[in-house]
Amino acid sequence: MSYTAPVKDMLFVLKELAGMDTVAALPGFEDANFDTAQAVLDEAAKLCGEVLAPLNVTGDRAPSSWHDGEVTATAGFKEAFRQFVEGGWQGLQHPSEYGGQALPKLIATPCIEMLNAANLSFALCPLLTDGAIEALLTAGTDDQKARYVPKLISGEWTGTMNLTEPQAGSDLALVRSRAEPQADGSYRIFGTKIFITWGEHDMAENIVHLVLARTPDAPAGVKGISLFIVPKFLVTEDGNLGARNDVRCVSIEHKLGIKASPTAVLQYGDEGGAVGYLVGEANRGLEYMFIMMNAARFGVGMQGIGVAESAYQKAVAYAKERVQSRPVDGSAAQAVSIIHHPDVRRMLATMRALTEGARALAYVAAAHSDHAHRHADAAERERHQAIYEYLVPIVKGWSTEMVNDVASLGVQVHGGMGFIEETGAAQFYRDARILAIYEGTTAIQANDLVGRKTVRDGGAVARAVLAEIAETIEALAQVDGTAAASMGAQLKQGAQALANVVEFVVANTKRDPNAVFMGSVPYLKLAGIVLCGWQMARALLASTRCHADDPSFHGAKIVVAQFYAEHILPLAGSMAVSILSGRGGQSVLAMSEDQF
């Protein structure tokens, strides 16, 4: 099998780090205990390993193709999508009243990781559909919910997000698409949308586009954008498919990676206007879109973790098989498999430490989201929501940055074979590269982290998280051995670096925004390194506690945690130096354009 879901590590994180038991104790999640999680994960692992992973290379070699406005998905994808929706996977975390399974995000998250690990291109279609479902559930009318959500959950239809236009990428204030009100309360939509993932395909009978556009009287900027439902086929009163709407896929992009996932240019209104229906209130479109975007951002973070896991598994398999050179310590007279060479181990351990750290942080964030939605106590809900929101840009930004390094190491472990496309390591390297760009580039995540998540509350949540880290550092001091000692020392320095940066950001963003924003991405990465290191420290503590249950598994967890402490956490200090030199860095801001 090309991908085997790391169910054991996933369940370890769920139980020992993310508090599966406390999530299962939340109102409405009574049936979602650890045994449920295990059963669901085992089933997801089967589908992903047996059905979706084998199609990953297929999709890269024979991408979805465009002909005369229609897109045909890679052979096998349509059938796989059928299996996916028939298994109920699209509805995993959606309400049961619309056909969903209403499971905690904590259980859905590992499944989403698996899906993306197995086949990133495929997984994008359900990811976007999830976003559409969330937006409709949040802002749609009862009629809209009833009309669209069950079909999206059943997989008869899929969903898209239509934000980007040629002149409006990160800056949605520049959106120009128009929505003209009609006498019957509907709108006619005109404009060009680009980079629309799965914007056209043949895997489902209808596509529900959620489109940002401006009504004629809308104010300029982001406060004049509304959200519209524009179905590919109109839906009749009785819920059947009607006429083809005036939206056409004029081309799909030729991309570096995720080739099986069609990235469409959609043209609205060339033949009189595409029929659209306002979602929620006019001019609040961006707000609704951010609801689905925040869910999608978390999902993209999971994509990074999934691809990192796959790249790691492939590199390990090659390193065990490829025989080359004698050991540097002279312990064998003949060439050995390269997994015995220290530098190959360093690369594999780096890949694994980054992946496990990011996984643990993401699952912990998912648990906060569950508590934020379901906790009986309002203050607790608010507290969890604040932490979750602080973590989302970090999960998205850090997981998608680190996966580039992980996939690159995966290529490197393969040596010359890594550069040959048939090997498959290069596909992860290419596929992964979009993740730090779409759903908000790392800089956009970092702006969010600085502005909305750190400065707005004066650093309160960041400090609360740091206080939790301090408790972990104290717990490490109670444990014997070099691993705990090393982790304690490095986590302490990392946390101090993060604390210094948080105070710098809080103190300077208003008075010297350029100095702070020169360091915003480094701050995000520093936070990622330290918070994932914190989770590795908690894993170290848990594995020390449970060691006897499974010495091989827990022994490896402890080793990898120590490696994280010694090889990844030290970067935190150097990043803090860069960030805190922000004023010095301003000289770069003073350079004229000609000087570049």
Next chain:
Amino acid sequence: MSYTAPVKDMLFVLKELAGMDTVAALPGFEDANFDTAQAVLDEAAKLCGEVLAPLNVTGDRAPSSWHDGEVTATAGFKEAFRQFVEGGWQGLQHPSEYGGQALPKLIATPCIEMLNAANLSFALCPLLTDGAIEALLTAGTDDQKARYVPKLISGEWTGTMNLTEPQAGSDLALVRSRAEPQADGSYRIFGTKIFITWGEHDMAENIVHLVLARTPDAPAGVKGISLFIVPKFLVTEDGNLGARNDVRCVSIEHKLGIKASPTAVLQYGDEGGAVGYLVGEANRGLEYMFIMMNAARFGVGMQGIGVAESAYQKAVAYAKERVQSRPVDGSAAQAVSIIHHPDVRRMLATMRALTEGARALAYVAAAHSDHAHRHADAAERERHQAIYEYLVPIVKGWSTEMVNDVASLGVQVHGGMGFIEETGAAQFYRDARILAIYEGTTAIQANDLVGRKTVRDGGAVARAVLAEIAETIEALAQVDGTAAASMGAQLKQGAQALANVVEFVVANTKRDPNAVFMGSVPYLKLAGIVLCGWQMARALLASTRCHADDPSFHGAKIVVAQFYAEHILPLAGSMAVSILSGRGGQSVLAMSEDQF
């Protein structure tokens, strides 16, 4: 123009950092003064900008193609190669008695950078030919030199290096190709060679393969490998082309990048044996190959720098043109070009600082090579040779690692457009990825740096370099301003980190090789970061001195040097922590295969 050679910066480095004047004063280089350098660089810039760079995208979209054993280069490449050789560029640094121009390596090096910046796939052909020329000049008989070298310099023929076999990549001890001696003194060669760059093509009338193989009585391992000339077409006594030799290109690879450069699988001896001629003495093949490989390794370092420069130029052009979002400091009410955003400046400054630092170090190394070859004093020749040899794995290893980060940032600056192949940023990202792999992976470079370059002389050369850095730090202390202060502080810490690691390596490699080799690649990167930082410090000093001559240029040099000090040099400290924790890292070495 898609690429404009940075001639001004190149000449600055030649003159102010690499000692162009002292090189021009060496015996035999009397005509090679600064004016010569300027004239040569201007000419090279024209050829690269006007002829080679426009073919770069062409080659990516329509790679060289294989049909029935023959390879047709991308349309336009053959004519461009004609212009290249007619301009005398293949002979730049080769002896005039064979038709070369006998210029210093210091002048040839910027030309090679340009060539690779303009068109990496194209540049590989002359790079390999350079290697073949050097091997023949070093180990060939007078007859072999006379027969092959002038044709290689004139570009009538090209050269290749045939080392790798399916089971023998980094580990050449595993080479199996056979050479059977014939009555006439020639050999018959049998075997399969893979990853042979420009191993078959139609740009020249003949190809001179230099092939590693074993004679029947050869000892096992690397001490039983001999080097053979195997021309594609045999050469008659009078120097004309004779019969087709028994070497066939059975396929070319489908690769992540450098697609225009055909990577051949060559089959020797399927029809009775390919005629080959021993070069130098039997069983010393690897030694000769290392001569060309060291030159080629330096050349691959230049490839990294060239691609980094191109990626930077493309990103700058886009950042000046793309309008998106208002400035974070509120200095404009409308969206501005993204070069005004701090994070975009941070990315561009990172790309530029890494590129300029690596360029300066490489040119300084080239000057050491010139002194090593031509200095009147034997002790000085030896001193310069030792420094050059210390620098080669760093120039190769660091320049090819940093270019992956630079090309990745280049994609990131382009946002979503970076992921679209038509944009061109992704090509640099794909092309660059081979550089840290071929001609010895970064781990192989790091082994060389640890074993031959640091431990063998007990750290003497490394300490000599550190003593020179200390002088630069003292000079910085004499200069006013925040840039010099920042650089002085960070370079001091970086040099201390490097010094600690050198002593660790010297003290521990024999007694605890695993601990040291866990940190060998980090040591190489640390050395790259610090030595390039040292050159940036020297640039800062020179630009402070010359500021009035060209305030815009020198002002930018100072700003970029300060950025290097604050954003790149701090990484040195964190790497030293990882390396010095090597014993802790050994727990990763103790993991069983099953634990991965």
